[in-house]
Amino acid sequence: GWRLALRLALREAWRAKGRSLLVLVMVTFPVVAVVAADIAQATSSVSSVEGLSRRIGSAQALVTALPGLAHVYQSADPDNGGYGASGPAGQAPSIADVDKVLGGSRPATELRTGEVSIRTHLGVLVVNATGVDVRSPLAQGLFRLTSGRLPANAHEVDVNAALGGQGYAVGDTITEADGTKVTVVGTAESASARSAPYLLGQTDLLPAPPAGAQRSWLVGGAPVTWSQVLAANGVGALVLSRE
Numbered sequence: 001g002w003r004l005a006l007r008l009a010l011r012e013a014w015r016a017k018g019r020s021l022l023v024l025v026m027v028t029f030p031v032v033a034v035v036a037a038d039i040a041q042a043t044s045s046v047s048s049v050e051g052l053s054r055r056i057g058s059a060q061a062l063v064t065a066l067p068g069l070a071h072v073y074q075s076a077d078p079d080n081g082g083y084g085a086s087g088p089a090g091q092a093p094s095i096a097d098v099d100k101v102l103g104g105s106r107p108a109t110e111l112r113t114g115e116v117s118i119r120t121h122l123g124v125l126v127v128n129a130t131g132v133d134v135r136s137p138l139a140q141g142l143f144r145l146t147s148g149r150l151p152a153n154a155h156e157v158d159v160n161a162a163l164g165g166q167g168y169a170v171g172d173t174i175t176e177a178d179g180t181k182v183t184v185v186g187t188a189e190s191a192s193a194r195s196a197p198y199l200l201g202q203t204d205l206l207p208a209p210p211a212g213a214q215r216s217w218l219v220g221g222a223p224v225t226w227s228q229v230l231a232a233n234g235v236g237a238l239v240l241s242r243e
Contacts, residue, residue, distance in 0.1 A: 091212025148186025
């Protein structure tokens with residue numbers, strides 16, 4: 001019985017292709033729209049706690065030293081809740097200053113973010129870049145290696161799929177606008193930025209900020225309490241603490 005019904009339905013669908021396509025669109029479009037809306041809502045409602053590892057990896061906190069401020073006043077999540085400041089002051093606090101207010105020496109690795117201009121056959125392409133000790137346990141969770149290996153020195157990088165789509169693959173050489181050459185040793189995806197072309201490398205992929213300029217570190221050790229966050233605010237540093 002089913003065989004005859006299906007043969008008749010297939011014949012009718014084939015005879016009226018336009019009508020069949022319209023019916024297919026009318027059935028599938030609402031389903032796709034509802035699923036897309038549900039995914040968008042679920043993604044946009046990720047809380048600060050749920051998305052923390054994408055922002056600070058496996059570290060206890062991300063500390064950002066701000067120049068020219070005597071004191072900052074922050075919410076628990078300074079990126080989402082904002083912060084205020086008073087000043088002026090001198091240079092941004094160093095990692096030694098941060099350690100002092102956080103209760104002593106802690107494992108730390110610098111996190112540098114910025115842009116790198118690379119040469120392509122069409123001209124210069126500006127891509128986002130992150131420089132961090134990718135082998136540090138503190139950085140685990142910031143990126144996901146998809147092929148090859150992680151960079152081992154300042155002349156090696158990983159690219160994401162978006163930059164790979166521009167024609168770069170493992171083994172290729174990328175020439176920066178200033179003539180610096182780096183070798184692609186792997187592909188990796190950022191946990192927080194997926195659509196834009198991206199370079200990942202060791203800390204020296206990006207130049208060191210001038211002395212006293214804004215800097216950021218991933219810090220480990222014991223949990224960073226709210227009282228320690230306030231102490232860091234007192235020397236001009238923002239803290240995003242897992243605690």
